[in-house]
Amino acid sequence: MPASLAPGVTRREAWSWAMFDFANSGYTTVVITAVFNAYFVAVVAEGKPWGTLAWTSTIALANALIILSAPLVGAYADAFACKKRLLLFSTIGCVACTAALAWAGPGALGIAVLFVVLSNFCFGSGENLIAAFLPEIAREDALGRVSGWGWGFGYVGGLVSLGACLAYVGWAQGQGHDAAQFVPVCMLITAALFAVASVPTFLFLRERSQAQLQAGAAPLAQAVWRRFAKTLREAGRYRDLRRFLACTVCYQAGISAVVTLAAIYADQVMGFSTQDTLLLIFVVNITASLGAVLFGWLQDRLGHRATLALTLCGWLGMVGLTWAAQGPALFWLAANLAGLCMGASQSAGRAIVGLLAPPTRLAEFFGLWGQAAKLAAILGPMTYGLSSWLSGGDHRLAMLITGSYFVAGLLILAGVDLERGRRAALAEA
Template sequence: MPTSLAPGVTRREIWAWAMFDFANSGYTTVVITAVFNAYFVAVVAKGEAWGTLAWTSAIALSYALIILSAPLVGAYADAFACKKRLLLFSTVGCVVFTAGLALAGPGELGVAILFIVLSNFCFGSGENLIAAFLPELARVEALGKVSGWGWGFGYIGGLFSLGACLAFVSWAQAQGQTAAQFVPVCMLITASLFAVASLPTFLFLRERSQPQPVCGDMPIAQAVLARFAQTLREAGRYRDLLGFLACTVCYQAGISAVITLAAIYANQVMGFSTQDTLLLILVVNITASIGAVLFGWLQDRLGHRATLALTLLGWLGMVALVWVARGPGLFWLAANLAGLCMGASQSAGRAIVGLLAPPTRLAEFFGLWGLAVKLSAILGPMTYGLTSWLSAGDHRLAMLITGSYFVVGLLILAGVDLERGRQVAVSRTESLNQ
């Protein structure tokens, strides 16, 4: 491990960084993927036909807010060397608003939408900020491996939160409780675990970045806007980074649809109960953890681009399996293939951005990456939701159409040259700060 770390970085610090992936994965696993999404459609929206569209619209709104704010938050974090402080604010927000989801009972649509938008906004903002620490912690040649450690550890965290919720749901159902009674408690469990598991990050992770020059005596807001405007003016110089961000929008759109709608698909198409779905997602988290670590190691040997292309082909295989699945066997196989590719593709994406981002503007460029990811998180689920609605609830057709995003992502990826992009990022560092 020490040969993979940047000078001065300790094993404890890498653990503390990875613990944030461990902590926040419980939110995506329980709230977005396995429990609250299906609860929203079946209980909050009372099973109405517009329930899936309402859910994807609420998620889309939260991501739209991140798209508007992420690059500016990143520019501010770089200019004033405060990634860790902003990460703390976003974490507290996500914990509080996740707990607020416990107030969303049957028919409480406004409450559910309010807290899902706010909690997911805080989650996404924190996701960008923690990713920006990666290039400070790992050597360039080990970005894939270290990113894979984080993602792999993160899926274990999701597994832990989901396991705790599954244990409670099993007990609650044995007592005769309904989803309206046990799902709110699951939200409180998830919020509590997020808060506790993130503590090592704030205790041991160091802020290594240095404040960057801002524009004279400008007010802070104006200086941040000026810094971001400079990056936009020079964006054309980062041809390969822009190409990869476009690729990210496409393939992440497909991934976001799967993550956001997996439980809904399992419930509405495959007839899975809440307990069945929790068990499926629990097993998939194990597969995803293995995929993140295995492919993270493979990235630094096979190459980032080739590894990502391999995982996108895997995603296409998953879509094909879901399309033909009529029973639980093939669906379980498809779900675990998705888990294997999920950890790998997300780990690869974070590592590639770390490779292509200028060293003095990590938070800002990871903010641009976050913008791309969140734009995809609007496109993918909304494509699925609209297709499902227009086709009178044909979830198989919705999944097939959403899968086309992986094809477009592969085509764009073929034109990205990572070595050229890395050279541009390093060569432009000094001029960016003049």
């Protein structure tokens, strides 16, 4: 690992960076993928026909807020060299709002929507900020490996949170408790583990960027906006980054639909119990961790673009298997293929942006990446939710329609030239 790190970066610091992936993965695994989404539809929305659409609309609202704010937050972080400070604020917000989801009982739709939106907004903002440290941590020729280690370690964190919740749910069901009693406790467990696991990041990760603006030199909002406007004016210089962001919107839309609705599909189509679903997601996180590390290593040998194309083909195979699955065996196979591709595609995307981002604008360009990913997180789940609603609850058809996003991503990826894009990024520096 030391040979993959940038000069001056220690193993401890690289570990502390990866620990944030470990910490925040519990939120996505438990709240968005495995537990609270199905609880939202079945208990908070009381099983109403509009429950799935309400969930996807709530996620869409949170992501819309990130779309509006992410590049500006990134521009501010670069201008004043404060990525780490903003990361701390977003972490505190996500932990507090995740714990507040414990108040969302049967019929408490307003409370659930409010704190899902706020927690997801804070999570997404922190996700962009921690990613902006990657080019400072890793050597240019090892971005894939280091990104893969981070994602792989992150899935281990998801396993820890999910495993703790799975153990508690098993005990609670043995005591005769129902979802309205044990899911709120799962939210508290998730929030606590996020808080504790993120501590090393704030102790050991260094802020290496230099302030490019001085506080008080100009009105804050004006300075940040001018910086972002300059990037928009010069967008033509970064055509490969533009194309890759368009590719990101497409393939991440498909991934977001799968992640956001996996537990709902397992419950509504496959008839899985809460404990069955938790066990499935637990195993899939192991597969995702292996996929992130394996494909992270492969990226630096096969190439970032070829590796991502391979994983998008895997996602298409997953959609076909899920659509065809009539029993648990084929569905388990599809779910683990999704896990393998998820770790790989997320790791590859982060590494490619690190390659295409100018060194003086890392947080800003990772904010644009976050903006693209959150636009995808609106399009994918909303497409699925609307397809399900308009087809009278046909989740299989909705899953099949979701697969079209992976096809579009592959077509756009073919036009991305990473070497040309890297030259453009270095010319800016």
